[in-house]
Amino acid sequence: MKDGLRVAWLGHQTAALGGGMATYSNETIARLRQRGVRVTFFHHEGKGKTRSDPADDEVELAAVPIMRSLVLSPPNARRALVEKLEGHAFDLVHASFWFSSLDFDLPRLCRRLGVPLLATFHVAFDARLSLWGGLTGAAYRLYAPALAECDRVIVFGSNQRDLLAGLGVPKEKLSVLPNGVDVDKYSPGPPDWKRKVEADRLFVYLGRLDAEKNVDDLLDAFLDVRPPPRTRLVVVGAGTERRRLARRYKDPAILFTGHVTDEAERIAILRAADAFFLPSSVEGLSLAMLEAMGCGAATVATDVGADGDALRGAGIVLDPGELRAELRAAFRLLIENPWLVAHLAEAARRRAAERYSLVRNVDGLVQLYEELAR
């Protein structure tokens, strides 16, 4: 590759704001740097101040977080960004959308500076008619004009590409490049964590506890099937729903761990999981799901965003319109057929390694950078 390609990366750094998007930024940047790409990471973690580190590979922009992953950038943040971009002769800007209210200025800004702009469009969606589908449809319509002005947009699957193409983003600007997971780190291993929660059979939800994740339906379905003794459902993550859920579901078979920041512990949980559940109404391509698959957990997820396509043939795909009933059916299938858990665990791991490895993703990304920087 071109020596020392310089990339300005605009993305989320910590899970508190970004969730899976933060993982995406941190993991991808680390890999890009290993390959000699010089990345400057612009993010929002400053306490309202803008500052950059001496090495200039990290810039904090002042920000006003309005809600989870929705950030308002004050004018001084915009000025700081412009100065940095002008001062450093970047070969390209890669923004992980959504980033902030700056998103909508970026195409014009980059054009003025003569720097190509690449956007990864993470916004979750469901192409069906539904409440969440309607909300995300609105977000897609809102973003489509800005995306159409980018030089290239990375999407996760062909249905997301078709959705954006339908909203007027030129098809030749849309590149399908699925998320990747470090399949060496996220790999099957000893299920010791099961002992910690005294479970013989362990089901796991791992992700934010927000309304669109449908954790209620998951917990109801789990209790509906009257799980046998020492069968536990562990809910890992924090979010707006956490306290309500913990109050409502006081069954000893259900455990709330809260947010687990330690990656080693997250991996230990996924390795111990017999099955991983993701019952969301909307998704992009869930990194948590790919991580679970990498760890060899039998995976059950709704057919939304790019998740259904990623899982089909390697796990249990659920119709989000019949969520609770299908979740119940999935629980019963897995509880009554232990061999199926092993079978799907293997299928999930194989799928993650074959199609969703981080190496593959970074290969594709570097290739795109080279095309655009030329």
Place this chain on the structure above:
Amino acid sequence: MSTPLRVAWLGHRAAKGGDGIITYSREITAGLRARGVEVVFFHHAPEFQDEQSIALDAVKLSHRFVLSPPRNRRLLEAELRAQAVDLVHVSFSFSTLDFNLPDVCRSLEIPLVATFHVPFDTRLGLWPRVSRTLYRIYAQVLSGCDAVIVFSEVQKGMLADLGVPSTVLHVLPNGVDVDKYRPGPSGSRERFGADRLFTYLGRLDPEKNVDHLLAAFLDVNPPASLKLVLVGGGSERRRLERRFDDRRIVFTGTVTDERERIAILRAADAFFLPSSIEGLSLAMLEAMACGVATVATDVGSDGDALRGAGFVIDPDHLDAELRAALRLLVDVPSVCRDLGRLARERAVERYSLSRNLDGLLGVYRALVNRYPMPGTASM
């Protein structure tokens, strides 16, 4: 054995061999004969008149409900005496004669064995209510038998609760000829123009819930190369054909040729039995023996027979569970292969015909020894 045992078999016989209750009589009588038992087959099918069988007059209300004219009782009594049988075995429900049989046999001093096929479901619902009523009606008759063959512990418990002495109740699950019904090559996929084949095999009657199966199949939207083949006739056939007009769904009608049924099962990747009530489905056991991934509702004894070797569906959540099972089997073909292997193992281990015949002969032997009559076979 020195003198062969002579058994009067009262059962069902028909040219159209699709139904489980007919298969039961055919397979068991053939198996008994192969083991040296002399079987005189009493049935209601006048088209079969041969040395080894006696056709009784009957007014057939349906294939399962037969009215016997009063003279049949005298006729049967005379025949049983003339045939000098050691034992009577009736496959219930046979006819309105059912209710006289204990008296008839007692007066002739011949032991009476009954196999009680009436399907059941222990849950609340319309079909279970119908079957429970039948159970109550029959409990009386069964109490008058010397031995009653049932399919499972659950069924035994139900009848014991209704007053049938548990000493006469023998759990003896149906058996299938696992040498005839076994995995093997088949041309059926090509015949139906399919890469993968799912199948339903049985009567198309309302309690079989075939419309739920077809709706779930279409919901899951399988590729055109996957076909669902429905083998069987019945009261619902024309309605289903009209309602589910789709190129992926094929109705063959009744298939009487057993080889053809076996060929279809061998080509099948999955077999579905979504009934509201069942006894222990022979069609299901045949599919399992052919190594077909099996999905069936948890009714009658089917759930117990399948659990751990196939997908057992909760009949109260029929649609969602069918959809989930179908989607998994459509999406992940390797699951079909694993399930097929488990099903075959289960059928061979627990539901082989020879196992069933061993058990049956054991029951016969114990009874005949208890009725030491002059001229009785010693076994």
